[in-house]
Amino acid sequence: MNSTELPFRPTDFSQQLLAWYGQSGRNLPWRNTRDPYRIWLSEIMLQQTTVSAVIDYYQRFLEKFPTVETLAATSLEHVIDLWAGLGYYSRARNLHTAAKMVVEQFHGRFPEDVESLQQLPGVGRSTAGAISALAFDQRAAILDGNVRRVLCRLFALQEPPRSSQAEKQLWRWSEQLTPAEQVHDYTQAIMDLGAMICVPRNPLCHQCPAVGICQAHKLELAQSLPLKGASKKIPTRYEIALLINHQDRYLLRRRIITGFLGGMWEFPTLSMTAEEDPEKKLQLLLSDFALTGAATKLGSIEHVYSHFRLHSDAYHIKIDNFSHLSEGENCWFPLHELPTIALHGAHKKILAKRLQHGD
DNA sequence: AAACCGGGGCA
DNA sequence: TGCCCAGGTTT
Known part of the structure; x- marks a missing residue:
């Protein structure tokens, strides 16, 4: 479809939109700047994440790392610790890599064009468009969740917007309207x-x-668009989480930085099948490591990820010998410090049970 | 319980 | 290119 086939003139839309924005637009912390570093940071944080969740993180990040140089100079672990709770932890890894790229390959200056921006890890077509448009006022289109929904309705798109066909069409419309x-x-x-x-x-x-040009409104489809895609069922995975306690300290480990929940802290776990008996498996573990002490069940939690559901049975294990377990990526923390470390969401639920439980 | 959301990675 | 993976929030 070329622009002559559009059901309205792009300028009719943009003029109305700009007038409305002047009256009613939001005032967000990253709006009063053209600093590409700040705009990039906000856009990465906003991927998959709501504005309300991002605001505090954004402020804290900027206090710690006011420039791309300061971010590039810090350690990845430090970045991940600040990111804890925001989700999609590979974003934190990419953020750090991209900061170093900007400093080293682009001499500390963010490029202005979409193609160069997309070379930065974590910056895809939409984020590149946003940085180019917001920081440099370049004519670049975006297609984030909000824009996708607006376009589905404006043009009364009659198919699920994530199909590859629809995606192409939506990008074309976004470019034509910009x-x-x-x-x-x-x-x-x-x-x-x-x-x-x-x-x-x-x-x-x-x-x-x-409202005057919206095709969905005209057809009374605004409520029912965009169309939903097919939803799929997800499997359940099982684990035992071990709150290994020696004197006043607990054993935690940091997950492999490149993997699932990369860089997050957690209690040590054993993966299980639905059929296995957690109590038996636990006894096996205790004897394997020649641990002596008392194990009590703390409770169970469920945590839903996008592609599986986690069921975790948590056990409190008070031990008096621990030489085998104090090596490698593991680290002992006093109980009162656990709320301050970067635990992932599922194990925060377990910690909450431990804290309710009292001494 | 289910929907939502930008990009990376791999076949 | 098409599909899978990814995590916390909102409804």
Whole structure:
């Protein structure tokens, strides 16, 4: 489809949108800057994550790392510890790598064009477009979740938006609608429209600056678009989590930095099948490591990830000999420090049980 | 319980 | 290119 086939003129949309944005746009911490470092940081944090969750992290990051040089100069572990709780921990790894790339390959300056920006790990087509548009006012399109939903409705797209066909079409529309002027404001504005007006459920069409040209509204489909994709079932995985306690300290380990939940701390675990008996497995472990002490069940938690559900049975094991377990990636922490370390979400639930439990 | 969300990695 | 993986929030 070329632009002559659009159901409305792109400028009709962008003019209405910009006027609305001037009146009603949000004032977010990363909006009052054109510093590409700050814009990049906010965009990476906002991937897969809501604005409200990001704000505190964003402020804390900037206090610690006010420039790309300071971020590049720190250790990956430090970055991961600050990221704990935000999820998608590979973003923290990519953030650190990209900071070093900017310093070393781009002499401390973020490139302005989408192609160069996309060379940075963690920066795909949409994030590159956002940085280019927001920091440099270049005519670059984005397609984040908000924009995707807005376009699905504006054009009454009748297929699930994540299909590869739909994705192509949506990118084309996004590029066609992006104006040559005021790209910074336009880009902020269309994201705000999705976040404030063209919301997933019960969109506020009566307040929408594009209500006159919206094809979904015209067809009374605004409620039912975008179409949902097929949802799939996820398996359950089982583990035992071991709260290994010696005097006032607990044994924690840091997960492999490149893997699932990379760099997060956790209690040591044993993976299980649905059929195995956790108590038996636990006895086996205790005898394997020649541990003497008392094991008591603390409780069970469930944690849902996107592709599996985790069931974890937590045991408190008070030991009086621990030489085998104090090596490698493992580290002993006093109980009162556990709330401050970068535990992943599932094991935070287990820690909460331990803390409720009292002494 | 289910939907949502940008990008990386691999076949 | 198409598919799988990824984590916490919202509804």
